[in-house]
Amino acid sequence: MSSDQRDVCQRFGAEYMPPEASQKVGISIASLAKVPLHAVRLIPENGTCGWYIYGGEYSTDADFYQPLHAVHLLERCPGIVRYLALPPGWRVLLAPDYEDVWFDGGLLKDATDIP
DSSP, X not given: OHHHHHHHHXXXXXXXXOOOTTSXXXXXXXXXTSSSEEEEEOOOOXXXXXXXEEESSOOOOTTXXXXXXXXXXXXXXXXXXXXXXXXTTEEEEEETTXXXXXXXXXXXXXXXXXX
């Protein structure tokens, strides 16, 4: 998938920053069949690559996300894999025949900076 990931980064003018296979993503496995598919990359920390992925509507439930090694996304959510090299601050929204990818600098702000 490396060439697909490089192509996506080039298409959007973004730095190429693929996650390591052993890093974890936050994923709402139970929601993946819902549309649209949302993915957002925050700053990596504590063994995570910063990606959070869910389908449908976001939930604030404490168990909404589960940890999953990035390498397992090929099985669980293959449609998102080509976008995983986008660096922190990027968002992806996918639905049938629809793709929206954009940079959101607000994702990079430290929680203490937010009023």
